[in-house]
Amino acid sequence: MAKKLAIGLDIGGTALRAAEVSSDAKGTKVELQRYAEIPLPLNAVRDGEVMDAATVVQGLKALWAKGGFTSKDVIMGVGNQRVAVRPLTMPQLPMEQLQAALPFQVQDLLPMPVEEALLGYYPTTSISGADGSPAFDGMLVAAARETVLTNLQVVEAAGLNPVVIDLAGFALLRIMARGALSGGTVAFVDIGSRGTSVVVATDGMPKFVRNIPNGAQDLTDSFARATGISLEEAFQVLRTRGLAATDAAEYQGAAGPFGGTVRTLVDGIRNSIAFYASTTPGAPVTTVVLSGGGAFVPGLGQAIASTTRMRTVLGNPLEGVQVSKQVREADALRGREATLAMTIGLGMGVAA
Known part of the structure; x- marks a missing residue:
């Protein structure tokens, strides 16, 4: 099958990233x-x-001047505390009819009024409904309308054309649940600057999505406050020493407050996986795969592994991905490939 090109745009807390991606229908x-x-x-x-x-x-x-992208059509991601993802069974109807029916089906599932939300539905499995009629098991996605429209207006003001709004968690799964990670039940955890996405998938299909309001920048902020150093210095210390930074004599006084911030992030990840396990006892998570900038904080992966008592690995979204010679920053990406996961996954959204 012929490949198609698409550009994923990630508006992150500390950086703007865009990736132009070609992919076949299966993402292989x-x-x-x-x-x-x-x-x-x-x-x-x-x-x-x-x-x-x-x-x-x-x-x-x-960003567009730097990247030399061939189009201004972009796929944007959404994924924060104002995005709710819930399991939902719906009649097996054409997608246009399903979409039209959502506002009348989902009010009790949402943390916001229906009129303040943008709704989407992602079917994962065909099943027989309670009355024996064909139905879908799937996931309802509800995003705060105000947040999405604000970001859309900014992107359009920059001369770009948003053609699709995609859930960041689905984008993460699209690029990471490939190869050896496409089978079994796996928790994909993308630690961004101000938020963390936890997506549990079985055989590559999403079963659970949760967004945690804590990320790597929170660790930097906490360390800077507790030690009295600048944010830039705190970033450099954590990048090299990681969670062991408070072992140094000059930073030992920060151990309490900084350790509390670390526990908040790690416990949020553990509790998300534990909640999934409590609601889906038949498909336990076997592996945690980390991505995002926070995945490179030394010691954080070990803390997550210890707390969850699960095998925890650093994911590489470029594994099995051909990198064109036109990628101008290819050398600079070595060693921090995991920061690209969300952006490349967005680019794969309608690339097939």
């Missing part, structure tokens, strides 16, 4: 055609929502 043949990223100042984007529109618009224009 994937090529990263172009990639670029631009750093953002802190709080320009907070909890997945653009707060400083002018800065982000300028950053997006610089």
Whole structure:
């Protein structure tokens, strides 16, 4: 089957990233055609929502100039505390009819009024309904309308054309649940700057999605506050020493508050997986796969493995992916491949 190109755009808490991806229908043949990223100042984007529109618009224009992308059509991701994902069984109808029926079916499942939400449905399995008629098991996605529209307006102001809004958790699964990780029950955990996505999949199909409001930047903030050093210095210390930073004499006074922030993040991941296990006893998670910038904090993976008592590995979204010679930052990506997971997964969303 012929490949198609698509561009995934990730508006993160500390950076803008875009990846132009070609992929076949099964996601087995994937090529990263172009990639670029631009750093953002802190709080320009907070909890997945653009707060400083002018800065982000300028950053997006610089991103396109830097990446040399062949189109301005983009696939955007959503995934924060204002996005709810719930299991839902629906009649087996054409997708247009399913989508139209959602507002009348889901109010009791949402943490927000239906009129304030953008709704989507992702069918995962064909089943027989309670009356024997064909039905879907699947996942309801509800995103706060205000947050999504704000980000859309910023992207359009930068001269780009958003063609699809995709759930960040599905994008993560699309690129990571491949090869050896496509079978069994696996928890994919993407630790971003201000949030963490936990997606549990069985044989590559999503079964559970949760967004945690804590990430790597929270660790940096906590360490900087507790030690009185700058955020930049705190970042450099954590990047090299990781969770063991408080073993150094000059930072031992930070052990309590910094350790509390680490526990909040690690416990959020553990509790998410435990909740899934309590509701789905027949398919226990066997492996935790880490991605995102926070996955590179030394010692964090070990802390997650110890707390969850599960095999925990660093994922590589570029495994089995051909990287084009047109990728200008290929050398700079070595050693931090896991930061690309969400962006490449978004690019695979309609690439097939």
